[in-house]
Amino acid sequence: MSYSGKQxxxxAAAGSAALLFAAFVFQALGYAPCAMCIWQRYPHVVAIGMGLLLxxxxxxxxxxxxxxxxxATTAALGVFxxxxxxxxxxxxxxxxxSGLDMSSMSAEDLLSTDGASNLVMCDQVAWEFLTLSMASWNALLSLVLAGLWVFAFAMRQSNSAGPSLTSP
Structure with a gap:
């Protein structure tokens, strides 16, 4: 069976949808995302949008x-x-x-509970499987998805009479 670049x-877009869905499932299970986790979701949304436009x-x-x-962007964010x-x-x-200067803080400031209590630290691994964190899995799987997108592009280019940016 032969597949087209569009397929x-x-x-690849479905893969991004699956990764984004998995992120939301983990969040529903109580694994609150950190800021960098959220950043990794945005490129998946764009990839899903490209799939819809296809x-x-x-x-x-x-x-x-x-x-x-x-x-590739979400993979790079996952590596970072x-x-x-x-x-x-x-x-x-x-x-x-990191970079927090506690030397100028008083004992009262250090013991205060007035700060944000729901801050999830980006340098803490919340979940691991086979020694890889969610960010690591996102990086690896997103690299595979980037490869699929590039393969689809290469297939489309090889099947067309010449390079064209507008042919459907």
């Missing part, structure tokens, strides 16, 4: 390229988040606490 693109008869090539860029979790590099101070 492969739809499969079904509408719009020019395919730009949609495949945007889908590939979206999947993994590095923050593993202490390979520092993450944003807004969700890791």
């Amino acid at each position: 492969i693109g739809l499969l 079904t509408m008869g719009l020019p395919i090539i730009p949609l495949l390229l945007i889908g590939a860029a979206s999947a 988040h993994t590095g923050v979790e593993r202490d390979w590099w520092e993450g944003p101070t807004s969700c890791t606490g």
Whole structure:
């Protein structure tokens, strides 16, 4: 059975939908997302949107390229988040606490419970499977999805008479 570039693109978009759905399931199970987890969701939404646009008869090539860029972006964010979790590099101070200068804080400030109690730290692994965190799994699976988008683009290019950005 032979698949078209459009079908492969739809499969990649469905993969993003599955990853986003899984993120929401984990959230419903009590694994609150950190800021970097949320950042990784936005490119999946874009990839899903490209999949929806593929079904509408719009020019395919730009949609495949945007889908590939979206999947690669969330994969890169997942790699960055993994590095923050593993202490390979520092993450944003807004969700890791790094760079926090406690030397100027009083004992009362340090013991205060007036701050945000629902802040989820980006440098803490909330869940792991086979020694990989959710961010790591997102990075790996999103790289596969980016590869599918690129493969769909390559198939589309090889099946067309010449490079075209507008042919459906």
